Amino acid sequence: MSVLIDQQSTQHQPLPVRLARRIDRLQPSPIREILKVIDQPEMISFAGGLPSSDSFPQLSVEGFDHQQLQYGATEGDLALRKYIAEDLGRRSLHVSADQVLILSGSQQGIDLVAKLMVEQGTRVAVESPSYLAALQVFSLFGAEYLSYTPDTITDLQRRSPALTYAIPTFQNPTGHCYSAAQRSQLAQVCDANGSVLFEDDPYRELCFGDCNRQPVCSLLERTSWIYQSSFSKVLAPGLRLGYLVCSPDLYPTLSWLKQAADLHSNRLSQHIVLQQLLEPGAVQRLQRVNQRYKIKRDAFALSLQQYFSDIACWQVPDGGLFFWLTLSTDKKIDTRQLLQQALQHNVAFMPGEPFFPAGSQSASCFRLNFSHATPEQADRGLCVLSQLIREVI
Amino acid sequence: MSVLIDQQSTQHQPLPVRLARRIDRLQPSPIREILKVIDQPEMISFAGGLPSSDSFPQLSVEGFDHQQLQYGATEGDLALRKYIAEDLGRRSLHVSADQVLILSGSQQGIDLVAKLMVEQGTRVAVESPSYLAALQVFSLFGAEYLSYTPDTITDLQRRSPALTYAIPTFQNPTGHCYSAAQRSQLAQVCDANGSVLFEDDPYRELCFGDCNRQPVCSLLERTSWIYQSSFSKVLAPGLRLGYLVCSPDLYPTLSWLKQAADLHSNRLSQHIVLQQLLEPGAVQRLQRVNQRYKIKRDAFALSLQQYFSDIACWQVPDGGLFFWLTLSTDKKIDTRQLLQQALQHNVAFMPGEPFFPAGSQSASCFRLNFSHATPEQADRGLCVLSQLIREVI
Numbered sequence: 001m002s003v004l005i006d007q008q009s010t011q012h013q014p015l016p017v018r019l020a021r022r023i024d025r026l027q028p029s030p031i032r033e034i035l036k037v038i039d040q041p042e043m044i045s046f047a048g049g050l051p052s053s054d055s056f057p058q059l060s061v062e063g064f065d066h067q068q069l070q071y072g073a074t075e076g077d078l079a080l081r082k083y084i085a086e087d088l089g090r091r092s093l094h095v096s097a098d099q100v101l102i103l104s105g106s107q108q109g110i111d112l113v114a115k116l117m118v119e120q121g122t123r124v125a126v127e128s129p130s131y132l133a134a135l136q137v138f139s140l141f142g143a144e145y146l147s148y149t150p151d152t153i154t155d156l157q158r159r160s161p162a163l164t165y166a167i168p169t170f171q172n173p174t175g176h177c178y179s180a181a182q183r184s185q186l187a188q189v190c191d192a193n194g195s196v197l198f199e200d201d202p203y204r205e206l207c208f209g210d211c212n213r214q215p216v217c218s219l220l221e222r223t224s225w226i227y228q229s230s231f232s233k234v235l236a237p238g239l240r241l242g243y244l245v246c247s248p249d250l251y252p253t254l255s256w257l258k259q260a261a262d263l264h265s266n267r268l269s270q271h272i273v274l275q276q277l278l279e280p281g282a283v284q285r286l287q288r289v290n291q292r293y294k295i296k297r298d299a300f301a302l303s304l305q306q307y308f309s310d311i312a313c314w315q316v317p318d319g320g321l322f323f324w325l326t327l328s329t330d331k332k333i334d335t336r337q338l339l340q341q342a343l344q345h346n347v348a349f350m351p352g353e354p355f356f357p358a359g360s361q362s363a364s365c366f367r368l369n370f371s372h373a374t375p376e377q378a379d380r381g382l383c384v385l386s387q388l389i390r391e392v393i
Numbered sequence: 394m395s396v397l398i399d400q401q402s403t404q405h406q407p408l409p410v411r412l413a414r415r416i417d418r419l420q421p422s423p424i425r426e427i428l429k430v431i432d433q434p435e436m437i438s439f440a441g442g443l444p445s446s447d448s449f450p451q452l453s454v455e456g457f458d459h460q461q462l463q464y465g466a467t468e469g470d471l472a473l474r475k476y477i478a479e480d481l482g483r484r485s486l487h488v489s490a491d492q493v494l495i496l497s498g499s500q501q502g503i504d505l506v507a508k509l510m511v512e513q514g515t516r517v518a519v520e521s522p523s524y525l526a527a528l529q530v531f532s533l534f535g536a537e538y539l540s541y542t543p544d545t546i547t548d549l550q551r552r553s554p555a556l557t558y559a560i561p562t563f564q565n566p567t568g569h570c571y572s573a574a575q576r577s578q579l580a581q582v583c584d585a586n587g588s589v590l591f592e593d594d595p596y597r598e599l600c601f602g603d604c605n606r607q608p609v610c611s612l613l614e615r616t617s618w619i620y621q622s623s624f625s626k627v628l629a630p631g632l633r634l635g636y637l638v639c640s641p642d643l644y645p646t647l648s649w650l651k652q653a654a655d656l657h658s659n660r661l662s663q664h665i666v667l668q669q670l671l672e673p674g675a676v677q678r679l680q681r682v683n684q685r686y687k688i689k690r691d692a693f694a695l696s697l698q699q700y701f702s703d704i705a706c707w708q709v710p711d712g713g714l715f716f717w718l719t720l721s722t723d724k725k726i727d728t729r730q731l732l733q734q735a736l737q738h739n740v741a742f743m744p745g746e747p748f749f750p751a752g753s754q755s756a757s758c759f760r761l762n763f764s765h766a767t768p769e770q771a772d773r774g775l776c777v778l779s780q781l782i783r784e785v786i
Contacts, residue, residue: 015587015616017642018555020512020534028649048464056462059661061452069449069629071441104497104633108655115533119413137653140508141413162411194408223408236462238660240497249410256421260530262501266659267631268452 025139027354029132034339034348044381047348049172049202049233049321050372052296055289056236057276061268068267074259076102076243077267080274084243087277092218093227099245101255104265106202106230106242110134112257113198113226114141116250117163125161125195129324129355129365131172134165134200136354145357150178153185157192164195169213170203170320173355173367177211177318187219194223196250202230202242205286206371208294209318224250231273233321234286239269293321299375300368300382307386311393323368324352329393333364341388347381418532420747422525427741437774440741442565442626442714443765445689448682449629450669454661461660467652469495469636470660473667477636480670486611486620492638494648497658499595499623499635503527505650506591506619507534509643510556518554518588522717522748522758524565527558527593529747538750543571546578554588562606563596563713566748566760570604570711580612587616589643595623595635598679599764601687602711617643624666626714627679632662686714692768693761693775700779704786716761717745722786726757734781740774 034047068077075081081100088095103109110133118124120142126135128147138145146161150171156164166186168178178186190197197217204213217227230242246254258264276282300323301316308314312325327333335351342349352365373381427440461470468474474493481488496502503526511517513535519528521540531538539554543564549557559579561571571579583590592610600606610620623635639647651657669675693716694709701707705718720726728744735742745758766774 015584017589017617018510018515019646020508020510020515022512023509023646026646026649026653028645029652050464053460053463056459059454059457059459059462061454064452066449066452067446069452069631070446071443071625071630104655104659107653111654115413116416117411117413119415122411122413133653133656140650140653191408196410224410232464237464238462240655240657240659252421253412253416253419256419257533259422260419260500260526260533261504261654262497262633263526264633266497266633266662268661268665269659272661 022140022142025142027136027139029136029354034350037343037348042346043348044346044373044377045348046368046370046373046378046381047350048372049369051233051237051321052292052371055292057285059272060275061272063275064268064271068271072264072267074255074264076100076265077270077274080270083274083277084245088215088245091213091215093215093245094218095245099248099251101244101246101251101258102265102270103228103242103244103258104262105232105240106200106228107133108261109226109228109242109244110137110200112244112254112261113163114138115257116253117196118143122163123159123161125156125159125164126357127166127171128357128360129173129352129362130165130357131167131200132354135357138165139358145359147357147360150176150182153182153189156189160193161195163198164190165198165200166216167200168216169201169211170206170317172203172320173322173350173352174324175315175317175320175322177213178216180212183212183214183216183219186216191220191222196223197225199225199227201227202233203320204229205234206290206293206321207319208290208297211318226250226254234289235273235276239266239272241265241269241273293371296375296378297370300370300378303379303382307382311386311389321369321371323370325366325368327364327389327393329364331393333392335364335366338366338388338392342385345384345388347384349385415533415535418535420529420532422529422747427743430736430741435739436741437739437766437770438741439761439763439766439771439774440743441765442762444626444630444714445685445764448685450678452665453668454665456668457661457664461664465657465660467648467657469493469658470663470667473663476667476670477638481608481638484606484608484611486608486638488638492641492644494637494639494644494651495658495663496621496635496637496651497655498625498633499593499621500526501654502619502621502635502637503530503593505637505647505654506556507531508650509646510589511536515556516552516554518549518552518557519750520559520564521750521753522566522745523558523750524560524593525747528750531558532751538752540750540753543569543575546575546582549582550585553586556591557583557588558591558593559609560593561609562594562604563599563710565596565713566715566743566745567717568708568710568713568715570606571609573605576605576607576609576612579609584613584615589616590618592618592620594620595626596713597622598627599683599686599714600712601683601690604711619643619647627682628666628669632659632665634658634662634666686764689768689771690763693763693771696772696775700775704779704782714762714764716763718759718761720757720782720786722757724786726785728757728759731759731781731785735778738777738781740777742778
């Protein structure tokens with residue numbers, strides 16, 4: 001048991017609290033402090049994975065049955081689960097509605113899978129870098145990491161993680177989209193080493209190029225798997241709705257864990273999301289969103305070229321929400337310190353360090369979201385940021 | 394590591410999955426299977442803690458700023474947190490908005506507190522019986538229970554749980570409301586043995602009598618504490634919204650755990666709930682709800698008297714949603730089996746066994762919700778149930 005004493009902040013001198021040891025491994029995410037400041041009107045934020053506010057649908061509670069304000073089923077509302085199963089079938093992932101579990105956002109899926117599989121010393125294979133809030137959860141439960149990149153997937157063949165976590169499509173933070181060959185490799189490796197594949201796929205709809213986006217889970221032949229996605233990026237994050245599907249052997253346990261976590265997900269959000277998905281103009285709406293994002297991405301790429309071409313390198317992503325920059329310097333730059341300076345100049349971005357699993361080498365990298373700021377704001381913010389970096393280098 | 398193989402339910406013969414050991418301790422709650430059947434129109438349900446559907450407010454998304462569909466702060470929207478802090482101040486629990494953490498329903502608070510404090514072997518003091526889904530979560534994380542009743546609180550003085558979980562006001566499942574003396578005792582015991590008090594208070598507004606409902610946390614002088622409540626019972630469960638407040642030493646860690654669990658709670662629900670709380674008629678609305686519940690409770694008590702007076706005993710609760718019946722028989726009745734029979738007769742109730750912590754003696758008890766069914770349905774359902782029980786006895 002670890003002991004936490006914080007004498008300053010309580011009225012009475014508190015007694016020592018016997019916290020669980022896992023709390024020693026708990027790190028706050030930089031997202032949290034940044035989400036607090038992005039509401040400031042003068043802030044130019046490249047930080048969160050924030051969809052553009054002008055992409056949000058018009059809200060309506062029309063057709064919402066008063067009865068749905070009652071408690072609902074842990075698994076989620078059946079009509080939505082059926083829609084999701086059919087939609088995934090069109091993407092080569094053939095599942096029934098019985099395999100769909102509605103989540104209160106896909107972050108919750110990470111929590112449930114960690115509870116299912118991760119305890120002190122559990123080996124979890126993760127991309128390096130990977131989604132920081134997934135690392136946060138796996139570490140909390142005691143994961144030991146085996147790290148890989150899309151180019152070193154086959155190295156996992158000889159190792160035996162219990163769980164392999166991957167974001168094959170427009171990866172967070174790198175924006176990388178796995179090739180068909182990389183997808184096959186990942187599936188084969190998991191089938192061979194027996195690790196459960198946990199595929200996180202929130203960005204697949206935000207696509208501006210011609211990419212293979214087939215779920216890797218659809219290529220598996222033997223091992224168990226969990227696939228999850230989110231409505232935060234294509235509809236609205238504030239509705240906090242996502243889902244997972246999984247091989248049938250894992251479903252009962254995951255649904256019990258969901259029940260223990262929050263009984264069931266928000267029913268009003270489930271209604272609104274299904275209504276939006278069924279709208280005749282839903283496909284066109286998404287196309288318009290992607291057209292706007294592509295324009296933003298292209299403008300962002302131009303500004304990057306102007307201000308960063310001699311101090312950093314990057315790939316232009318074919319989808320998703322992020323550019324991932326690596327500074328071209330031998331000096332190792334702590335981008336968390338850089339963030340503190342940038343915030344003082346009203347520019348927010350996401351430092352690179354928290355994206356690297358413990359034990360993996362972090363370079364001087366950081367993540368820039370291109371979807372939230374206007375092109376004019378982005379240009380201004382990138383100019384400010386590049387000047388700050390030149391001073392540091 | 395435990396191994397789960399389920400050969401029947403997957404297409405390919407799956408590889409063995411290395412689950413976390415905690416999954417061995419995971420029990421599904423009977424709530425889950427019962428929630429699946431209560432939507433059937435012919436079912437008379439005394440099972441869930443279901444508020445009456447006619448108590449739900451009219452939904453409106455008026456005044457909802459489109460910007461609020463964006464990601465929000467982990468802690469919750471400030472206006473709602475301020476309202477809650479002021480409201481608690483009027484109940485003698487003096488906190489600032491900085492101590493309020495908005496939850497996706499109060500079940501989530503149990504998950505967060507368990508992550509904070511409970512690991513294999515952690516001693517947790519709980520009432521016997523207690524809320525079954527709290528026991529489910531504490532057990533998942535490895536709790537060992539010290540059980541007590543409102544009459545044996547002082548026994549905890551000589552023991553040293555890390556955490557004490559209590560539902561002092563209209564307890565679930567018993568309906569008991571702690572007296573002023575019992576509240577003082579509980580606070581003194583926690584201050585003396587140094588356990589963190591986790592007070593769960595979802596029913597306090599559903600009050601039909603003259604009861605002391607002062608939060609026990611407001612009586613503490615030394616030990617750390619967490620107090621939580623829910624909007625499920627007074628507004629609508631489908632909105633999945635609750636909150637916790639805690640001593641300042643625990644707040645940062647709990648908010649990180651909240652972030653790791655689901656980033657933040659549904660912003661549309663936060664808007665709707667605050668709008669409802671600020672409505673000029675909110676107090677009158679609640680009074681009307683309570684009048685209706687009181688009428689239902691009284692009718693329920695009459696039906697119980699008619700059908701159960703010679704086979705069970707119970708207390709008429711001054712608030713909350715439940716009657717707790719103990720069968721007057723020497724024979725030990727497994728009320729889970731009784732439930733299966735009752736469901737075949739379209740009557741649902743909550744068996745008593747899952748409310749008792751492991752190692753505590755469970756008698757032939759069961760819980761009946763009186764708020765969901767109409768008085769006519771309730772009378773019919775109780776008649777059926779009493780006949781079934783007579784056959785079993």
